[in-house]
Amino acid sequence: MAEHRPQISKPTLENLLELKRHERPPEAFWNAFDSRLREKQLAALIPVESGWSRWYLGIGRFAKFGLPMAAAAAVVVGIVSFNRQSLNISPSASPDRSVENRDLTSASASAADMAEVADPVDSGIRTVVIEAAPQIAEGPSNKAMDAEQIARTLPWLANVDFKRDSKNESGINLVEPLNVDRGPTALAMASFENNKPNAQPVWAPTEQNLRQAVASEIGISSPVVDKSNRAWMTRLVAGNSGSSFSDSRIESEYPRELTRVGLTSSTLSIKF
Amino acid sequence: MDLIKTFGRTVTASPERQAEADVDLEIVRKVQAGEVAAFDALVKKYRERIYSVVYHLTSNRDDAADLAQDAFIKAFQSINRFKGQSSFFTWLYRIAVNTTYTHLRKSRLRSFFSLDDVKEGGEGVEWLKELSVEPSIGKAAYIKEIQEKLNEAFQKLSIKHRTVVTLFEIEGFSHTEIAEIVGCSEGTVRSRLHYAKQQLQSDLKAYLK
Numbered sequence: 001m002a003e004h005r006p007q008i009s010k011p012t013l014e015n016l017l018e019l020k021r022h023e024r025p026p027e028a029f030w031n032a033f034d035s036r037l038r039e040k041q042l043a044a045l046i047p048v049e050s051g052w053s054r055w056y057l058g059i060g061r062f063a064k065f066g067l068p069m070a071a072a073a074a075v076v077v078g079i080v081s082f083n084r085q086s087l088n089i090s091p092s093a094s095p096d097r098s099v100e101n102r103d104l105t106s107a108s109a110s111a112a113d114m115a116e117v118a119d120p121v122d123s124g125i126r127t128v129v130i131e132a133a134p135q136i137a138e139g140p141s142n143k144a145m146d147a148e149q150i151a152r153t154l155p156w157l158a159n160v161d162f163k164r165d166s167k168n169e170s171g172i173n174l175v176e177p178l179n180v181d182r183g184p185t186a187l188a189m190a191s192f193e194n195n196k197p198n199a200q201p202v203w204a205p206t207e208q209n210l211r212q213a214v215a216s217e218i219g220i221s222s223p224v225v226d227k228s229n230r231a232w233m234t235r236l237v238a239g240n241s242g243s244s245f246s247d248s249r250i251e252s253e254y255p256r257e258l259t260r261v262g263l264t265s266s267t268l269s270i271k272f
Numbered sequence: 273m274d275l276i277k278t279f280g281r282t283v284t285a286s287p288e289r290q291a292e293a294d295v296d297l298e299i300v301r302k303v304q305a306g307e308v309a310a311f312d313a314l315v316k317k318y319r320e321r322i323y324s325v326v327y328h329l330t331s332n333r334d335d336a337a338d339l340a341q342d343a344f345i346k347a348f349q350s351i352n353r354f355k356g357q358s359s360f361f362t363w364l365y366r367i368a369v370n371t372t373y374t375h376l377r378k379s380r381l382r383s384f385f386s387l388d389d390v391k392e393g394g395e396g397v398e399w400l401k402e403l404s405v406e407p408s409i410g411k412a413a414y415i416k417e418i419q420e421k422l423n424e425a426f427q428k429l430s431i432k433h434r435t436v437v438t439l440f441e442i443e444g445f446s447h448t449e450i451a452e453i454v455g456c457s458e459g460t461v462r463s464r465l466h467y468a469k470q471q472l473q474s475d476l477k478a479y480l481k
Contacts, residue, residue: 010479010480010481011399011418011479011480011481012399012480012481013469013472013473013476013480014441015397015399016418016422016472016476016479016480017422017437017441017442018397018399019390019397019400019415019418019419019422020328020419020422020423020426020442021442022390022397023327023328023387023388023389023390023419024388024389024390025323025333025388026389029333029337030319030320032337033319033323033337033340033341034315034319036337036341037315037319037341037344037345040341040342040345041311041344041345041348044345044348044349
């Protein structure tokens with residue numbers, strides 16, 4: 001463009017620099033400049049906390065509020081642990097429902113967490129999980145579990161109407177393996193066998209040996225139980241769900257038999 | 273000691289600048305004593321000059337405004353460290369130049385122009401009155417074009433060369449003052465100035481005599 005322009009005179013470099021000196025913003029520009037500068041100036045007057053000072057402040061706040069809370073939490077955890085340990089006591093306790101035992105019942109309920117959870121693999125299969133609290137100290141327990149504890153540990157036994165099924169062949173079959181001086185359903189069986197509602201169990205199982213008894217009674221020395229034991233367990237589960245207890249109910253409402261019973265050191269899981 | 277300082281300042285500054293520096297120092301002492309509002313007087317006095325230096329270094333009006341403001345804020349924040357060994361305006365210019373250097377180093381790959389208009393269309397510029405251009409283009413368009421070319425050539429210079437040209441040719445500082453602001457010897461200032469003008473001459477030869 002410059003080459004084609006017929007200029008009479010061309011400027012010198014000094015002329016151009018003089019032109020540059022005349023580059024000026026409009027007057028209105030300075031109003032915005034001043035107000036923005038004022039904002040920055042005010043912001044600069046406010047002390048800014050550095051990263052380290054925030055860190056120190058955080059530590060200070062934690063020391064003030066967090067440490068007492070952490071100490072309190074530690075005390076609570078210690079008490080809970082002690083209570084759990086005290087639950088594993090020998091089976092020589094009295095079978096009647098004393099105040100002491102009722103207290104232990106509530107503690108035991110938290111110690112033996114029971115839940116029905118959805119199977120992560122097959123949502124159509126329900127899983128009953130009986131989970132015992134971690135054992136802090138090894139050794140035999142010396143406290144007996146009452147009927148309520150047994151019912152909480154083996155929920156399907158809570159509503160079993162044994163009397164109604166006393167003549168049922170499956171009921172008789174059910175009795176036999178339990179009609180010994182040991183077993184998870186000892187209390188219920190004592191009531192069934194003698195037709196006495198308040199009959200006392202021959203054997204008062206503890207939480208720990210109850211699990212072992214369940215495992216042995218349903219024949220889960222191996223992870224997969226045989227067919228007869230699966231049927232037996234299915235009837236127990238069916239009994240837990242309603243008032244009637246019959247083979248037809250099992251067929252209609254529980255078409256599936258137990259498919260798997262698993263027992264690890266602290267967890268008994270039954271899938272059906 | 274004060275005599276040496278005064279002598280040093282007298283050597284490096286003109287009487288007008290010296291008088292100006294003394295007035296500034298008085299205001300600075302007030303600010304240092306806690307009279308924060310007194311700093312406004314310094315802002316009002318130097319804002320256009322500081323903006324101008326930064327603008328010619330960046331060729332970007334928005335960046336220049338921000339950087340000039342930042343320079344004032346930095347000066348305000350560190351005014352208690354100003355001992356009066358140099359004049360306030362030299363100190364303030366040095367802050368502005370350093371702030372601009374930092375900005376230009378960070379953003380050297382994304383610089384673009386945002387130019388101020390030539391004041392009153394160059395009414396006060398004598399040589400423009402004598403300049404005749406092709407009527408179809410018009411003087412205003414020619415001024416715009418040549419302004420852009422000059423700014424392009426400016427931005428081709430290194431930061432240090434651009435600073436020296438800006439301070440000497442546009443702001444009217446002496447070699448000594450520039451040396452003080454930039455932090456180099458007078459000889460270096462002269463050398464940079466000579467080289468920078470050669471460079472500009474070469475880049476703008478199509479537009480120059």
